[in-house]
Amino acid sequence: MPASPYSALNRRQRLTASFKPKSAGNIPRGLTFAAVLVIIIMLALILGNVIWGGATTITWDFLSSPPEDGMEAGGIFPAIFGTVALVILMVIAVLPVGVLTAIYLHEYTNSDSMITKIIRQAINNLAGVPSIVFGLFGLGFFINFVGGNLDKIFYSSAGPVWGQPAIIWASLTLSLLTLPVVIISTEEALRTIPREIKDGSLALGASKLQTIRKIILPQAMPGILTGAILAVSRGAGEVAPIMFTGAAYYLPYLPLKLNDQFMELGYHIYVMATQSPDIEKTKPILYGTVLVLLLLTFVLNFTAVIIRSKMRRSRAHG
Amino acid sequence: MAKYKFKPKSRIKEFIGEKFIAVSAFAALIAILLIFIFIFKESLPIFFDSEVQQEASLDKMTFKQEYYEGREPKWAWQPESKVPKYSLFPLVLGTLKSAIIAMLIAIPLSVGAAIYSSEFANKKMREVIKPVIELLAGIPSIVMGFFALIILATIIQKLLGLTFRLNVLTAGIALGLAVIPIIFTVAEDAMTSVPRTLRDAALALGANPWQVSMTVVLPAALPGIGAGVVLGFGRAIGETMIVLMASGNAAIISASLTDSVRTLSATIAAELAEVVFGGTHYNVLFFIGTLLFVFTFITNLGGDFVLNRLKEKYQGETR
Numbered sequence: 001m002p003a004s005p006y007s008a009l010n011r012r013q014r015l016t017a018s019f020k021p022k023s024a025g026n027i028p029r030g031l032t033f034a035a036v037l038v039i040i041i042m043l044a045l046i047l048g049n050v051i052w053g054g055a056t057t058i059t060w061d062f063l064s065s066p067p068e069d070g071m072e073a074g075g076i077f078p079a080i081f082g083t084v085a086l087v088i089l090m091v092i093a094v095l096p097v098g099v100l101t102a103i104y105l106h107e108y109t110n111s112d113s114m115i116t117k118i119i120r121q122a123i124n125n126l127a128g129v130p131s132i133v134f135g136l137f138g139l140g141f142f143i144n145f146v147g148g149n150l151d152k153i154f155y156s157s158a159g160p161v162w163g164q165p166a167i168i169w170a171s172l173t174l175s176l177l178t179l180p181v182v183i184i185s186t187e188e189a190l191r192t193i194p195r196e197i198k199d200g201s202l203a204l205g206a207s208k209l210q211t212i213r214k215i216i217l218p219q220a221m222p223g224i225l226t227g228a229i230l231a232v233s234r235g236a237g238e239v240a241p242i243m244f245t246g247a248a249y250y251l252p253y254l255p256l257k258l259n260d261q262f263m264e265l266g267y268h269i270y271v272m273a274t275q276s277p278d279i280e281k282t283k284p285i286l287y288g289t290v291l292v293l294l295l296l297t298f299v300l301n302f303t304a305v306i307i308r309s310k311m312r313r314s315r316a317h318g
Numbered sequence: 319m320a321k322y323k324f325k326p327k328s329r330i331k332e333f334i335g336e337k338f339i340a341v342s343a344f345a346a347l348i349a350i351l352l353i354f355i356f357i358f359k360e361s362l363p364i365f366f367d368s369e370v371q372q373e374a375s376l377d378k379m380t381f382k383q384e385y386y387e388g389r390e391p392k393w394a395w396q397p398e399s400k401v402p403k404y405s406l407f408p409l410v411l412g413t414l415k416s417a418i419i420a421m422l423i424a425i426p427l428s429v430g431a432a433i434y435s436s437e438f439a440n441k442k443m444r445e446v447i448k449p450v451i452e453l454l455a456g457i458p459s460i461v462m463g464f465f466a467l468i469i470l471a472t473i474i475q476k477l478l479g480l481t482f483r484l485n486v487l488t489a490g491i492a493l494g495l496a497v498i499p500i501i502f503t504v505a506e507d508a509m510t511s512v513p514r515t516l517r518d519a520a521l522a523l524g525a526n527p528w529q530v531s532m533t534v535v536l537p538a539a540l541p542g543i544g545a546g547v548v549l550g551f552g553r554a555i556g557e558t559m560i561v562l563m564a565s566g567n568a569a570i571i572s573a574s575l576t577d578s579v580r581t582l583s584a585t586i587a588a589e590l591a592e593v594v595f596g597g598t599h600y601n602v603l604f605f606i607g608t609l610l611f612v613f614t615f616i617t618n619l620g621g622d623f624v625l626n627r628l629k630e631k632y633q634g635e636t637r
Contacts, residue, residue: 028528029438035430036447042495043454046465097345104343108336121622122347128549128618129353129611130556131459132583136607139590140356176349183346209335237458240558240583244590266460273464274563283468290464294457301456 047294054291057284063292067250071272072281076289081254082167082262083296086242087232089171089258090178095228097175098182099220103212105183106190127180131240138173138245166259170246177241178231185230189223189311190216222311226304233300237293239266249275265293354611361605363598370598374404379602395569395580397589397599404602406609408569412486412579416561417554419490419575420497424550427494428501429543435502436509437531455499459559466492466564478576484566486579492560497550504549504625508542509535513632538632545624552617556610558583582606 061075068074101119109116147163155161193216201211217224239247247267255262269289276282363370364379371378382391385401393407435447470492471483478487512535520534521527566578567588586603593599 028532029434032430032434032438035427036434036450039427039431039454039498040446040450043450045469046457046462046495047453049465049469050461097342100339100342101345104339108339108343119343119347121619122350124622125615125618126346126350128552128556128614129350130558130583130614132556132558132586133353133357133607133611133614136357136360136586136590136604137353140360140604141352144595145356176353179346179349207332209332233456237460239458239460240587243587266458269460269464270559270563273467286464286468290461294461297456297458298453301452305452 050287050290050294053283053287054289057288058291062285062288066252067285071250071276071285072278073285076265076268076285076292078251078254079263079265079268079289080292082247083236083265085255086167086171086174086246086262086264087235089168090174090235091228091232093172094175094178094182094231095224098179098227098231099186099217099224101179102183102186102190103216106187107208107212107216123180123183126176129177131177131238134173134177134241135244137176138169138241142169142172143245162259164259165244165246165248165261167246167255167262168258170242170262173241173245174235174238177238178235181231181234182224182227185227186220186224189220189226192223192311193219222307226308226311229300229304229307233297233304236300237266237297239264239270242267243270265289265296269293354608357604357607357611361601361608363601364605367601370601373402373598374602374605379404379406379605393571395585397602402598404598406582406606408571409580409582409585409606411571412565412569413555413581413583415486415575415579416490416493416565416581417551419487420493420554421547421551423491423494424497424501424554425547428498428546428550429505431498432502432505432509432543433531433536436506437528437535451499451502454495455503457496459496459557460563462492462496463560463563466560471564480576482566482578484564484578485576486565487575489561489565489579490575492564493554493557496557496560497554500553501543501546501550504546504621505539505543508539508546508625508628511542511629511632512538541624542628545621545628548617548624549621552614552621555617556583556614558587562587582610586610 063075063080064077065075066078067076101123105111105116105119143163143165147160147166147169150162151158151160197215197219198211201215202208206214242264246261247264248261249263249271251261251263253260269286272282272286272289273279276286279286364374364376382393383403383405384391385394385403393405394403395405395408396403431447431451435444439447466488467484471488474480474485474488474491475483516534516538517530520530525533561579561581562584565581565584567580567584568578569580570577586606589599590603593603
């Protein structure tokens with residue numbers, strides 16, 4: 001126990017001091033409040049600037065047409081399309097695995113077993129791996145190892161078919177990155193399901209698997225949905241993992257095959273912000289793209305928050 | 319006798335289903351092992367291939383090298399030069415510089431805000447702070463990088479009267495903003511989970527509310543706050559897009575805050591696309607990736623260890 005700042009004072013002083021809570025608490029209160037204010041101001045500065053700079057750019061034309069004149073004119077439709085396709089593939093890959101992991105951890109093992117502890121630590125550590133390392137892994141594993149071997153086995157003579165950057169590899173890379181998000185969110189939902197419901201189902205003669213399919217999964221649906229939405233929001237904002245695994249500067253076509261490359265909002269921002277020959281000309285489009293990405297992530301996050309709070313409220317009443 | 323409805327067919331189904339679930343559950347574990355194996359595999363030539371070691375051995379990447387005869391030995395990162403130079407020292411220094419600036423900004427702001435939120439704020443204020451932090455956490459790092467590159471860089475250049483727009487200070491500040499939600503969340507959680515009984519005891523002994531905060535809650539939550547800082551530091555070291563866009567990416571060795579830096583993560587992002595597959599440069603970039611992986615792995619283990627200990631310590635007392 002560290003010494004109280006008052007231990008140096010004599011007893012009488014201490015008594016007087018302790019009866020002046022207001023004056024004594026004002027300085028730390030003010031200082032910590034200042035910290036809150038600074039954070040709010042910085043956030044307002046970022047959001048205000050993006051909205052101010054991007055609001056006038058966003059028109060239907062901007063959202064629905066491809067870039068023109070080296071990205072100094074036109075819209076961002078291919079980037080929006082690419083982002084949507086990317087996250088859909090990602091969700092298809094990550095959702096089943098994430099949900100099953102959560103079910104295994106919560107329904108099949110007790111939380112003190114060694115296996116559970118190891119898996120949990122792996123999930124935590126996976127969440128902490130830097131996104132650029134996921135990019136390296138996507139290149140080394142999916143493209144060079146998996147894709148390269150597929151080419152060797154099935155397409156021996158032709159050029160690379162699967163052993164090259166492609167939307168499937170980028171989305172698989174992202175699905176590893178977002179796996180912890182889905183697991184954690186599903187587990188939270190599983191935890192809120194009352195024991196009695198499960199016991200009731202088992203007592204009526206349903207097997208464990210039937211209970212999971214018919215009782216637990218439907219009850220956990222809001223949590224699973226929240227996890228999927230949060231994963232999409234996270235995945236849509238990541239650039240480092242897709243830089244080498246499939247994202248392209250500019251493509252005249254939309255990604256319609258699994259081994260096509262694709263344009264993506266975040267990568268589009270990066271390219272326009274850092275490699276544009278004339279940043280002043282690109283700026284309105286750049287701001288517009290940032291605003292679209294920001295709106296996308298915020299709307300998704302907001303939806304997740306609402307679903308989650310509804311889920312908690314309905315459980316509290318039930 | 320009632321007929322057993324689910325028999326024999328469903329038993330096989332049950333068995334297969336359960337095994338399938340169990341196998342899926344190992345995905346995260348397998349993923350993290352595969353990540354390490356495949357990143358590390360590509361950096362192996364640095365340890366075993368003598369041809370690669372001519373240019374980039376552990377020794378050459380760490381210590382000053384005499385690259386040209388008669389000239390002073392130095393640290394340099396110039397992989398595309400005629401005499402390729404793979405010293406990691408400038409990159410490590412740049413990474414530490416930007417991460418330390420980020421922490422100097424993030425720690426006071428996030429810990430301060432966490433103390434305010436858990437100790438001083440009323441319910442209404444808390445309902446403002448939480449969404450603000452969540453919004454900040456929801457900003458993708460590419461948008462934070464954009465903010466640093468387009469807006470923050472201009473502000474700092476004007477304030478300090480600098481010749482160049484991009485420097486480690488700009489990148490560090492933006493990085494700090496990205497780290498704030500991590501430290502805040504962990505620190506606030508640590509403080510609110512200090513058992514009521516401890517607070518009540520102190521109050522009953524005559525301490526006023528802020529004395530309780532400073533002498534009871536804060537010391538009790540200190541390990542948790544420390545864990546938040548460690549996790550935030552790990553994130554700051556590994557963050558890529560912000561530093562790639564805002565730091566200027568010149569591998570300069572200096573102590574100045576207004577010089578450009580090149581970080582480990584940004585080096586991978588900037589160079590991997592142009593590198594010859596399987597060449598020395600390629601191996602070195604994967605080696606850098608291994609370093610980042612191992613470092614963040616350790617910070618995560620450390621942070622989690624402290625948080626778990628804290629949880630166990632207080633779990634019994636809250637009830």
